[in-house]
Amino acid sequence: MSTAEGGLTWTVYDANKMTQREIYGLVLTELGEKHPEIVGLSADLAKSTKISDFGDRFPERFFNVGIAEQNLFGMAAGMAKAGLIPFVSTFSVFATLRAGEFLRTDLCYQNLNVKVIATHGGTSFGSAGATHHSIEDLALLRAIPNLTVIVPADGIETAKAIRACMDIKGPVYIRIGRGFEPPVFESEDYDFEIGKAIELRPGTDITVIACGATVYHAIEASRMLEREGVSVRVLDLHTLKPFDDDAIRRAVAETRRIITVEDHNRIGGLGGAVADVIARGGKGCAFETLGIPDTFCSHGYPEDIMHIYGIDTDGIAAKIREVLGRDFEDDEDWEDEV
């Protein structure tokens, strides 16, 4: 179990009616009751990110800095130096790109205990267009030392991650969506450990590794392929950093075909991290990455965007069928070395 925090936990019943953001707001407020050192900060997106729940309950511990993301991160760093635990929320694109150097130099270089809960990750704010999409954040953040990077699959996993990040004495980035991602987990009654992938479906023919909103679709695709007699393992790789190399190596050894899928540029995110582990492992393996193909996406509903770029159930299923038919170099000594 990740954390000693008890209290209220969430089930699919609540999660069905609430967005990831809403669950975040409620869990943070609950943590705030127990931890007087928690403070909240936002930049005119308190209501939009739901950190306003915390602000309404603890007005004296909440700071809306106006539309000023650099100052948002600078102030959070100062509060952390004073001994507080700041939770900072704005849209993912502004947290990482607008305030990126403040995140890196103030929070990560000084290894400060600040939690960045970034909403509207990936293309989840679809209709707002490229200015508000965040398809570069994981590539950028993976390269920043000291930072823990988590992409929960749904609202319930968001609750788990928010509680678990309290155990880390350093900067944590949690990327959540805009809302309405279908629930993956039934309740909070499961083991969530930062840095450890979760096998959501066992499988022997191929492994689909997903994070965030694509986890649900990976499961659906796995179910679809099961009806065709294909055994698809699904890993919820919720932590991009530190990375669960072992889960990847095991998947390579046991299924020898891997697909990654993420709501992010195909460059530098989950796919890149998995490719790195596979290449260093030196084992032949059929491998594909699904994600945004290095382009600024058009605006549109998130479900449409996910469909167009093939990161929804249909796209994943099609890619599974393709990769199942693919050849790869088979070492003679493969079995010995595994």
Next chain:
Amino acid sequence: MPLTEQERQQFTAIAKKIRGDLVDVTQWSGGAHIGGSLSMVDLAVLLYWKYLKLDPAQPDWPDRDRFVLSKGHAGLGHAVVLANRGYFDIALLKDFNQYGSPFGMHLDSRKVIGVEVSTGSMGHGLPEAVGLALGARVLGASWRVYCIIGDGESNEGSIWEAAMAAAHYKTGNLIAFLDRNHLMIDGRTEDIMSLEPLADKWSAFGWNTVVVNGHDLDALAVAIEAAQAHTTGPSMIVCETVKGKGVDFMENNPAWHYGGLSVDLAAKAKQSLGV
């Protein structure tokens, strides 16, 4: 100079028509930034129908004045103004926000004719406007740059970085407008992050600054002409406006920063506008 009676009537009628169109497009699109679009309509009409040197038939005409909507979330308002000014058919806005339409809630300069700069992230338009103004100087061109920023947007450091640069480089061909509607997303500007004394700040930064009623076409016209005559540095016209202007249930209501309209609510909004 104040407007002629004919101009006043013409621009007032256009502004009214545009407000009605904003209600329509908001209803079609499922949701849009209508509050901050309504607050800048009168100013936008005056710019697009009287002061901007432009030719909708030649959107790339090199000598055109450049208009930059720094508060790019009001792309709805900009799109409706451009359509009414003849850049494209307003019917194209039927699928505003939908996948495949060139029009998203933040206008893309590579897709929408007449849009100079892709904005939507706060605090980007004014720096680009300063760059455009200096570009004209380097090229020896005579066009001017007009830019609208938001009051909430004025929290951004980059606005003040641009303010310093414009004054430093004495961009007399830059006229900026501050849509002072006193609201941002989370509430009133003075509750979230105090801006006042705002006009004094712009003056202190070296800008030729005036404050006018942003819904008074005559006052705006006088201020714009005075700013045009001021060529030794940048001008800031702080426009006192009402967010949601013209629609009674939206006026001064932070809930209408962004919203959707049912058929019924759209009808109520039009009734309130008298269109």
